[in-house]
Amino acid sequence: MRERSSWRDWNPLRRFQHGRYSYQQIPSLSVESLNGAFQLASQQWPQNTVSWRERRRKCGIAKLSWSKPIVLAVASILILTLLGGGGYHHHQRKMREKNNPKDVPYYWMHYLRLNGFYNGIRTLVPYSQYAAENGYNKTEPLSMQTSPEQLKLSKGQPPLEPQVYSPYPEYSSQQYLADHHTVHTCYLDEAETIPVPDIYAYPGVPQHMAEPFYGSYDTLGLEDKMCFERYGRYGPYGFGYNATSNGTSPGMNAESEGSDKIFEKIRHINYDHVDWGSAQRRCHERNKARFEDGNGKKRVGRQAYVLRTWTGYEYTPNQVIALRAMVNELSLKSGGEYDVHFLVHVKNDSIPIWADRGVYQQTLEENVPREFWGISTLWSEAQMEMYYPHPFPGNFANMAGSKVHSVYRSAHFPLQWFAQQHPEYDHFWNWEMDIRYSGHYYEFNNRIAEWARQQPRKGMWERARRFYIPKYHGSWQNFTNFVEQETADVDVGKNDQVKSGPVPIWGPIKDFPNIGMMESPEGTSPPTTYEQDNYEWGVGEDADLMVFNPIFDPATTNWVFSWDISGYGDHTLPPPPRRVAIITVARLSKRLLDTMHKETWHMRHTMFPEMWPPSVAMHHGLKAVYVPHPVYFDRDWDVGYMNGVFNYPHEIWESPFGWGEHNMLGSSFYYNSGFSGALWRRWLGQWENGEGGRAAEEAGTGRMCLRGTLHHPIKHERGPEA
Structure with missing residues (x-):
């Protein structure tokens, strides 16, 4: 039986x-x-x-x-x-x-709740004196959980002085100029009277602040010995002062002890008169020699930072401040290495934005703040239907129940289209409006890109499917060695039913049934066998795809959109091998987007947005990495248990990329995280679920100071400050 x-x-x-x-x-x-x-x-x-x-x-x-x-x-x-x-x-x-x-x-x-996140700037200590609150085991009491009275609090002013935070290369140094063109200063105004402001950080961290559970500052080369509080981070962009002083009002009623040391150094800039499009164009023009080949100098690649927004979106003061930070830190301060763009979805398909310039401009002005008009590009689903016309035959399972050109099922279509209109960029960042970063944008983007550039292709896909937990795996090298051994030990014969590609993956994958496939780009064929390679192939090569959650095989989970695949033919045959990274935020190379475009245009191939870029990269042998950025949890997880839950679920139903996603609710970064938004609003000084706010901060340890952390999702920023 x-x-x-x-x-x-x-x-x-x-x-x-x-x-x-x-x-x-x-x-x-x-x-x-x-x-x-x-x-x-x-x-x-x-x-x-x-x-x-x-x-x-x-x-x-x-x-x-x-x-x-x-x-x-x-x-x-x-x-x-x-x-x-x-x-x-x-x-x-x-x-x-x-x-x-x-x-x-x-x-x-x-697991016990971690409270060290909320220790304020009155508890700041140099990193050499810092001890993390984490116990990493629920059976042991949290030895670092102390009341404000037990902490050595400074009286009044914070014990450390805020400092200018500048992660840029020393552009004027002889070392830099020996290999690169001169970087000319960029300004906010055409008359060149308003320099781009600096931001400020504290040279320490709050005592007993919690550590991230997976991901690593040290591995990626990110700063973890300094922290950012709200006025030093956002004050230069209008936070903490009212409209009569050119501010935006948030932060006016929050705890602010010691913020005068920052405000006396920054200029109250009237951003209402800034045209970000014009400022970016002027900055690029002044520095265009950097982005051209010649004169024996290294060419600097240009990158587009594309924010996906839509008509009817509410640009709150805190949102506008975050957007100003992105343009200032990524584009103007870097001498034009980045351009920030808004890709605005016009949800009313009856508006002919492609046919009438006046209609286009009116739609833009009615839906985007004036300062951002010059960096905005409109698109609509109706436009995408003309650009990528039907049919898209042979869909395996449309679990969303919406049309293939809908933004929910094909958010990559407008990005592919945008990349075709902008061949000047080497890479495109696909970013969401509900992400915040408490650190410096340029530092984060460039450090993770450099880390990805140095990653070898050997074991690349196998490493990318695992969460890296430093307290469990040790160093990144230990983790790399472990994954190699784990891969060598895989008995493919026992696991055929859950494998959707060769183990290990090495170069393009084309030995699967499909209706045609484009030729893979040059440089994607392995120069040697997997066994002969000594972790050399791929080192020094820019990543074609960088994502911020592991790249998993959906055949090993019950992820509901696994079968949303179109254009690959006979349903009696297995679906093509595929990979997924939850949350569509990523950096994609021009090469990857061109390949995605050709597969869509010529072959009518497409998949669900979180599945399409990783799958195309795998099929065509492009370089794809999961960036192990630091992710915090609100509770003191046992790391052995965490490794089992996230990396080795016993059944496909237990995967965190399916019905096991409840394990992510208390994290600082996932599509369904509840902790991320709460932590961010507390950092802004807002009262949240009976905790935080001005009175609590003034009576306790002061305002929060966080290390650079990627927060998602931030669904609102409208909490009371008192």
Whole structure:
């Protein structure tokens, strides 16, 4: 007799290959259903994570038309089953929660909360005196959890002095000029009277601030011995003073002890009169020799930093400040190495933006703040239908239930189109409006790009599928050696059913059934065998794709959009091998975008946006890396358990890239993180779920000071400061 399977072994997608299910919608994984458990477990961040429907709304997609009643019926039965059904079970659960606060749905909720994030600038110490709060084991008390009274607090002013933070090369040094062209200073105004401002950081960190759990500052070459508070980071862009002084008002009512030392050094710039498009063009023109070959000097590549926005988007004061920081730090301060662009989705397809310049300009002016008009490009789905016309045959499973040209299913179409219009750029950053970085943008972008450039191709795909946990794996070299050994030990014969490509991946992959495929670019064929290569191929080669979550094989998970594949033909054959990186933020090379464009235009090949760039890179042998940037968690996870949960789920249902995504709720970076937004708003000085705000900061340790951290998603920044 066949062994009876448990409920978690049942995959509803197997029964309804074309049903409109979303793994985010299973109630036991929804944040709302866990609200009571979070409160009992002393979890203080709000329940603002992003459901599947919210992701659709954010991208301007209308609600689904649910045309399959049977799917709804089965889904309802499944929901009731998972909830336990009936009032009795609900009553029993409430009683257990009342009597046992530790009776929570997920194992990670048993871990103790980390509070060192909220230690303020009055606890700043030099890095040599710093001790992290993390215990890395739930069975041991957090030895660093101390009350403000027990910390050695400075009285009044912070104990350390803020310093100018400049991660740029010494452009005027003989060493730099020996290999590079002169970098000419850029200004905000045409008369060249307003220099680009500096930002400020403190040369230390708050005592007992928590450490990240996966990713590493040291590995990527990022600064981890200094921290950024809100006035030094954002004051130069209008934060902390009112409109009469050319400010934007946020931060006016927050704790500000010691901020006068910063404000007396910065100029209150009236950004309302700044034309960012004109400023970027002038900066490039002054420095164009840097980006051309010749005179024996090294050519500097140009990069487009593309922010995806849409008509009707609300540009709040805090959002505008973040955008100003990007243009200043990436473009103007760097002598034109970057250009920041807005790629604006016109959601009304009836507006002929491609046919009438007046209509185009009116639409732009009605939907984008004036200072950003000159860096904005409009597009619409109707335009993409003309650029990449139908048909896109042979879709395996449209789980989103929307048309192939919708931004939700093909956000890469406008980026591919944009890259074709701008051949002057070597790389394109695909960025979202709900990401914030508490550190310096230029430092982050350039350090991770340099790290990626030095990564060898051997073991590249195998390393990219794992979370790097330094406290568990040791150094990056140890991690590299471990992955190589793990790859060598794989018994492919026992795992054929979950493999979608050769192990290890080495060069282009074309030995799979498909309807045609473009030729791969030059330089993608391995110069030697995998075994003969000594981690040399790829070193010094720019990455074609950099992503910020691991690049996983969707065949090993229950990620719901795994089958959203079009143009590859016969459904009786297996789908093509593919890879996915959750959250579409990435840096893509011109070479990769050209290849994606050709595959779409000539072959009508496409996949779900988070799957398309990594899959094209894998098919064509392009260089793709997962950047192990530092990611924090709100609780003191055991790192051995974390490694098992994130890197070795026992079943595909437990993968963090599927129904196991609840493990990411307390992280600082994931599509459904709740902690990220709460932490960011506390850093801004806002009152959040009964904690923080001006009164608490003034009575306690002062305002927060964070190391450079990538936060996502930030759904709003409108909390009270008092």
